[in-house]
Amino acid sequence: MTCDQPSTQLYAFLDNELTPPERARVQTHLQTCANCRVELAQLSSLQKRVQSTLHHQVAAVQPSDNAWHNLAPRLQSVSPLPQSTHGGIFVKRTLFVGATVAVLVFALLAVWMTQNANPVSAQEILDRSAQIQQTAQTQGGIQHLQSKIYFNPEAAPSVEQTPGEARTTLWESYHDFANNKARTVIRDSNTNQITEIVGTDGSNLYSTKSEQGEGAVSVVYRTPQATDVALPFPVKRIDGQDAFEQMRQDAQNARVTQEQWEDGRAIYVLRTEDANNNIAMQNGVSTSSAIYFDANTYQVLGQDSYATRNGQTTLYYSNRILLDETLPADAAIAWDLTDIGGIRIVDESNNNK
Amino acid sequence: MNPIQRAQQGDPDAFAVLFEQYKNLVYKTAYLMLGSAADAEDALQEVFVRVHRSLGDYDPRKGAFTTWLYRVTLNYCLNHRRQWRFDLLSFNTLLKTPAAPKSGIDLAEEESIRQAIRALSDKLRAVVVLRYYSELSYSEISDILNIPLGTVKSRLDLAMKSLRHALAEPSDVCNPIKQEVYP
Numbered sequence: 001m002t003c004d005q006p007s008t009q010l011y012a013f014l015d016n017e018l019t020p021p022e023r024a025r026v027q028t029h030l031q032t033c034a035n036c037r038v039e040l041a042q043l044s045s046l047q048k049r050v051q052s053t054l055h056h057q058v059a060a061v062q063p064s065d066n067a068w069h070n071l072a073p074r075l076q077s078v079s080p081l082p083q084s085t086h087g088g089i090f091v092k093r094t095l096f097v098g099a100t101v102a103v104l105v106f107a108l109l110a111v112w113m114t115q116n117a118n119p120v121s122a123q124e125i126l127d128r129s130a131q132i133q134q135t136a137q138t139q140g141g142i143q144h145l146q147s148k149i150y151f152n153p154e155a156a157p158s159v160e161q162t163p164g165e166a167r168t169t170l171w172e173s174y175h176d177f178a179n180n181k182a183r184t185v186i187r188d189s190n191t192n193q194i195t196e197i198v199g200t201d202g203s204n205l206y207s208t209k210s211e212q213g214e215g216a217v218s219v220v221y222r223t224p225q226a227t228d229v230a231l232p233f234p235v236k237r238i239d240g241q242d243a244f245e246q247m248r249q250d251a252q253n254a255r256v257t258q259e260q261w262e263d264g265r266a267i268y269v270l271r272t273e274d275a276n277n278n279i280a281m282q283n284g285v286s287t288s289s290a291i292y293f294d295a296n297t298y299q300v301l302g303q304d305s306y307a308t309r310n311g312q313t314t315l316y317y318s319n320r321i322l323l324d325e326t327l328p329a330d331a332a333i334a335w336d337l338t339d340i341g342g343i344r345i346v347d348e349s350n351n352n353k
Numbered sequence: 354m355n356p357i358q359r360a361q362q363g364d365p366d367a368f369a370v371l372f373e374q375y376k377n378l379v380y381k382t383a384y385l386m387l388g389s390a391a392d393a394e395d396a397l398q399e400v401f402v403r404v405h406r407s408l409g410d411y412d413p414r415k416g417a418f419t420t421w422l423y424r425v426t427l428n429y430c431l432n433h434r435r436q437w438r439f440d441l442l443s444f445n446t447l448l449k450t451p452a453a454p455k456s457g458i459d460l461a462e463e464e465s466i467r468q469a470i471r472a473l474s475d476k477l478r479a480v481v482v483l484r485y486y487s488e489l490s491y492s493e494i495s496d497i498l499n500i501p502l503g504t505v506k507s508r509l510d511l512a513m514k515s516l517r518h519a520l521a522e523p524s525d526v527c528n529p530i531k532q533e534v535y536p
Binding site: 053 | 373376380384393397401402405462463470484486490506507516517
C-alpha cells in the first residue's frame, strides 16, 4: 500500500475485506503513517454516518397493508415458468462451469456420505470453541500462539491481491489483554529470517516497514502510542478478521465430519463452500475451507482454504496451529523486543500528535 | 420442505409466506434506490411478480435466496425510470444545503447525506445501499450486481469520495453531482 492511493485498501480494511497478509500489511503501514491513520478515522466516520442515515431513512417506512391483497390476483395470471427450462443466471453459471463442478460436487457428496454421521453440530463445535477462546482471553494470562502459515497470493480468490510467490511463514504471538500488550513475530520457514514484526508494549507501537514485508527485515520502528487504546492486534486462529464469528453466525452452512488429525488424534472438520458469505461464484472462482478442531478440547488446530478456477482447485491458504497455550500473567515476555537478535530498534516520532 | 421449495412446486400459501418474510427487504431496498414510497410500492409488486414467474430459476445450491432476491430487486430498480430524480433534485437545493457539522449525527447532516446519496448515479447508489444498509460483503454485492469484485471496490471508493466531497465542500458540489446525475 502506498500513501498516494490508500483509500480502496482502507475501505476494504474497514470492511474486513482484505486477506490476512493484505490486512497485516495495512496494519503495519498504519503504525508508521500518521496521514493514513487520520484518513482511516475520517473514512470510518463517514461510513458510520452513511450507515446510520440509511437505516434511519427506512426505519419508519413499510409496505402498505394491502400490498398482498393487490399482488395476489396478479399472481393468478402469471404462470410460473417451468423449473430450469430457461436461462437464469444460476443456470448459465452452472452451464459455464459444466460437468467439472457436477463431478466435483458428486465426489464431495460421496466422500461426505462415507463419513460417520456426527452427533455434534457445527454450531455446537463453534460455540464450544468460542467459549474456550473467550475463557482463555478473560482469565488474565498471556496467550501464546505459534502457527505455520502457507499463503499463495496468486491462487487466492481476491481480485486485487499482490502478485508474489507462495510462502510459508512461522508466526509467534503473545497477547496480554489485561495490560494491552502484544507482539507478533513472523519468520520465513525456510531461512528463519524475520519478515515482519508488529506489537505494542503498552506505551509504544513496534512495526517493520510495509515495503519490507516480503523479505528479511532488520529494522523495527518504535512509535509512541496513547496508553488508553484497545489492543489493536487480535488473536487470530483462523483466516480473516472476525471470521470465526461470521462462521458461527452461518453455522448451518458448515458440514461436520469426524476424522483423524496428522498426529492421530480425533478431530472435527467443518467444511464450508464459498466461505466468503455463501457466494459460490465470483469471477469464475469458487472457494471452500476446512477448519479443524480437536474433538475433545475444541481448540482450533488449523485451516485449509481452496480456490477453484476453471475446474482446477488450488490450496491458497493453510494454517497449522503448532502451539496454543495460556501462560501465567506474570510470565516474562520481552514486549520491547529486546530478546530478538539481529534487529535494530529505531525511534520514530508520531507525526500525528 | 421449506417455503421456498414448496413455492417452487406451486404452493400458493408458501408463496404468501415468502412474501410476508421478504417484503420488507424488497420494499426498503427499493425505497433507498428509488427514493419514494410510491415507487417502492410499485417495485414490491413488480419484483414479486417476477419472483413468482422465475422462482424455478432459483437453485439453493448456488447461493442464498436473499442473494437471488436482491438481484431481482436491483435489476428492477436499475431499469426503472426514476422521475423523482428530475422532479426533486436540483443543484439549487444542493447548494443551499448547510455545511455538515464536523461531528455527530443530526437532522441537518442526515438530510445532507440523504441528498448526496440520492445524487449518486444508480450504479454507485446500489453498492452503497447493499454495503451500508444491507451490510452485504463485497463478494455478495459482486454476485448480486454481476460485476467483478474489483469493480465493487472501485464503485464504493468513487461513491464515498463523491459523498465526502458533497458533505465537506457543499459550495463546490456541482461538478461531481452533475456528473453522477446526468451520466
